[in-house]
Amino acid sequence: MLEPTASQIQIRDHTARDLLVIAPAGCGKTEALALRVQGLLQRHDIVAPQKVLVVTFSNRARDNIRERLRSYLGTGQLRNYVSVVNFHGLSARIFKAHANVIGLSPDLAIPESDWVSTECRRRNFDFPVANRVKDALRVAKQEMRTDAEVEEFLSTNREMAALQLERDRIDSERLTYDDLPRVAELILAVEPVAELYRSHFGAVIVDEFQDLTPQQLRIVHRIGYGRTTYGGDLAQGIYGFAGANPATIHVVIREECSEVVEFAESHRSSPAVLGAVNSLIPLTSGTELTSADPASWPHGGLFAIASFSTAEVEAERVAKLANRIAGQAPGHRIAIMARTVPRRRFVEAALSEVGVEFLRWDDGVLDTDTARVIRAMLSKFDVDGYNAATDKVEYLRLASGLKTIADAATRESVVDALGWCYEQLREGARGHALADPSR
Structure with a gap:
């Protein structure tokens, strides 16, 4: 410490x-x-x-x-x-404990994925329409409005596609991510x-x-x-x-x-990196930073900028650099940050090409609470029951106790991790081996 x-x-x-x-x-x-x-x-x-x-x-x-x-x-x-x-x-805890005081059932489904985006895709909304629907629902629900008032707001603003989606949400007895803070308020x-x-x-x-x-x-x-x-x-x-x-x-x-x-003292970055960060203060309105321990950075650290003709070329260079650093410092982790998910996929493909194993920071299976749920499920996993199940995904959902998890973010992570379990089991892994990474 x-x-x-x-x-x-x-x-x-x-x-x-x-x-x-x-x-x-x-x-x-x-x-x-x-x-x-x-x-x-x-x-x-x-x-x-x-x-x-x-x-x-x-x-x-x-x-x-x-x-x-x-x-x-x-x-x-x-x-x-x-x-x-x-x-x-x-928000989910407040809703589950007190939904009745605003006339709602605590049994409404808590979100485990972005239902609005999924429905926009299912209805074949093009990109501008989908964005308008999502923006309209978000704006409607970031004020303290009841379900009826949300519908009235959408109708008044002639957001008819969003209104239909909202009515379908109510009919399907579920909440979305935008609904959780609304009902909590x-x-x-x-x-x-x-x-x-x-x-x-x-x-x-x-x-x-x-x-x-x-x-x-x-x-x-x-x-x-x-x-x-x-x-x-x-x-x-x-x-x-x-x-x-x-x-x-x-x-x-x-x-x-x-x-x-x-x-104003950074414990994470070298003086060279901080100099680059400080140069952006007119754009970010940030605080000018100094290194908490500049002597710990040989030669003041290193900062560099490189430009590339395509995302593929950039990803290839990043992957080769990561591979070289990993070879020289095998006990350290390397973080690669991408601006968007599509850009990240280029890097992932390049890392696979050079044989570098990687983990996505946002993978659900890496979440602490999610890992606890998955480990508990797999430690007593009924492989015969799983193999006999007609719907194996539903079997995993029931075995994990997904319905009992109130936290929306954890539900989403568990669903993501169950997908990982499904793929591992399909490839022949055993439940107990998955629960214990040392096996």
């Missing part, structure tokens, strides 16, 4: 429960937020039966901060005093329910505040206004397509929080 920096200690020891932490990538934000929770518990600001609510935007971020929290708190204290969820998971508008959550969570931590939509911020405010620590960096906003508005959110949070702590 690294020695906390002065800024991290300041965050840990800040006594007021409202705090804004501005921390560019690699500056120790996750560590600081974990220390923040440690400080709240050590000072007995949060005592049983209250908990600290930690909210992230993805399963990866959730797993990352959970591991940091475990290192500072231990498994028992983490389990008893902290709830770590992503926004869709939080409707539920939290019921004061006794909101008071229940305010009483249960004595403090809230939001990781990557710049990715909040106004709707998500309203949900946070209903649970922990004035008792929330926000961590993030305006230059890292990536959810504009989903309705995030970093500048507006930043203004509102600044008004809420009594103190702001800014990080």
Whole structure:
């Protein structure tokens, strides 16, 4: 465990429960937020039966901060005093527990994939129509509207394709990803329910505040206004397509929080890389960064730019470079980042060509909670029952207990991982061997 920096200690020891932490990538934000929770518990600001609510935007971020929290708190204290969820998971929990207060059934299907996109493809919508449908539904549902009000909004704006899709969703008794925060906000508008959550969570931590939509911020405010620590960096906003508005959110949070702590030392990047990043500040409005330990980077590190005639040529060069680095540093991991999924596929093909094994960071089977579900299923897997099943995919869904998983992101990851299991079993792997990677 690294020695906390002065800024991290300041965050840990800040006594007021409202705090804004501005921390560019690699500056120790996750560590600081974990220390923040440690400080709240050590000072007995949060005592049983209250908990600290930690909210992230993805399963990866959730797993990352959970591991940091475990290192500072231990498994028992983490389990008893902290709830770590992503926004869709939080919304799904609120819906499952209190759907009846807004006249909905808690048995409505929780999303396990992007149903709207799937339906647009099934109905053969061309790209402009599909985008308009998805945008219309997102805009309609990012305000606190009931099902009837969503339909009225779509009808008034003459979004007829989106309206038909919405009616089909209601008829099929399901929720989409856009519905989850909408119904959670409707539920939290019921004061006794909101008071229940305010009483249960004595403090809230939001990781990557710049990715909040106004709707998500309203949900946070209903649970922990004035008792929330926000961590993030305006230059890292990536959810504009989903309705995030970093500048507006930043203004509102600044008004809420009594103190702001800014990080400017990077623990992740070399001085050369930081020089390149700093050169983009006029475009990103980011913070100028310095290296926390420049002496640890031989010759100040390395930064280079290369341009290529085609995506295939670029991918080939990336794959060869990765292969060469892996040969010289076999104990290290190499990260390759692509701007889009299609661009990533070029790199994957090139890596396969040179014989380099790789994992996709977003593969569901790599998610911690998903891996736990899959391992439990495979450890007692009935191979004979699976082989005799007419619908083997449905057999896997039932065996995994998919229907009992409320968290939408975890459901999606489990579905993805079940696809991996299906392919492995089809190729002759045994359930127990899949559950134990050492076999």
